[in-house]
Amino acid sequence: MRTILCILYIIIISIFSILFRIYYFIFKRSKSKKEQIAYSYKWLQRICKGLLKCSGTKLTVKGQKKIPKDTPILFIANHKSFFDIPILVNAVDIPMSFVGKIQLKKVPVVSFWMKKIGCIFMDRSDIRQSLKAINKGIQQLKEGHSLLIFPEGTRIIEENLGEFKKGSLKLATKSNVPIIPIYIHNAHYILETQFPWIKAVDINVNIGDPIIIDKLKDEDKKRLALYVKNKIEDLRK
Template identity: 30%
Template sequence: MKFLYYIYQVCIVLPILLVITILTALITIAGCTLGSAHFWGYYPGKIWSRLVCFFLLIRVKVNGKENIKGKTSYVFVANHQGSFDIFLIYGYLGRNFKWMMKKGIRKIPFVGKACAEAGHIFVDRSGPRKVLETIQKTKATLTEGTSVVVFPEGARSFSGHMGYFKKGAFQLADDLQLAVVPLTIDGSFDILPRTGKWIHRHNMILTIHKPIPPKGKGTKNIQEILEESYKEIESSIPQKHKGMVLNPDQD
């Protein structure tokens, strides 16, 4: 069955996904240029992500949708198991949001331009001034119930385990006094490990935990929410992936 699934990927799914990815990027670029980036920067990507999972026969389950309220801005933080984290969150979180992503994505043909037009935030760590500019742009984005999604590990896992969390997302939440919502991703690593070359059929689960409101303001608040978020995310990870494993390229 695995061999048949590999043939299906290459002969049927890959051409389809290539076409719908380019179409999604073009629709996003045109929509954001002529209309509202709030709408066109989110819904085409949401549909694209669901189509990817549909054509690859990947089932998705979402737990905890009742934990988030409409028209409320949040800072969502998630573990980063693999490439399919993008499709899981974009397609099934059910919230209009912007990604905080590596600036290298801007160079990907069609996709980079679409992300820029959609208002997603490219993180530039080349110097303190660039970091400050990134934070200011993110603050301006968090309006009208729009949220931001961050992978605080900063890089995909090599093992399925979580690495350490960087403080950037929690600093942003502290500055704006927004609640942090931990998200647990399970199954993405089994579909396509970072070092893998083939997609494996596997279910994915997205667990939306209860928002963690600010407990104050400043360094203590940032550290407490970071630690609480880490524990919440890890609580819904299968036993085989529990425990921190340092990721060599997080820095």
């Protein structure tokens, strides 16, 4: 039943997205880039909130007050489900873009708003293109735009964390922005464990303390991927 609701919701949103786009193009003429991103992020939040409601997902977020408001941030989270982005868009209230796989460009409706908030689509099979995407992310952070990455690189359908790709942490070291670690509990039970059926699940999102790279020990800086992974592991327990 929830699977059907989600499919119907996506179809309805796809139809009405034409009106959303028309209004956006009128809106952006008189607004700054920052205002355009904030507007697009709010619409993406509404779409994702509706999807979570249709799926029966109940979201509990802890640690939202730990997120700084006056600086760009690199959010780093574990990756368990197709629902991770809708979950995090509702858990994090400040506008952020994502580094995601290139296939997300084909997702109806959501891909439009993802492009408008500056999301970076990465083809992991192409090393040159992946480096280009990382450099683009570094530039966005330096320009003041927050970013979310999943350093495991793929969905891990189990409780334990996968290996964190060292290259993804260059986003933090090259831009020198604070890192906010996040752990999402149980998201794989919404869809992945009984695919293609969607199940109502209670989801907990734990947001950790900011990690300031300049304040870390030299050893932790050298092993930053492992350090961040351990911090997210602490949020899991």
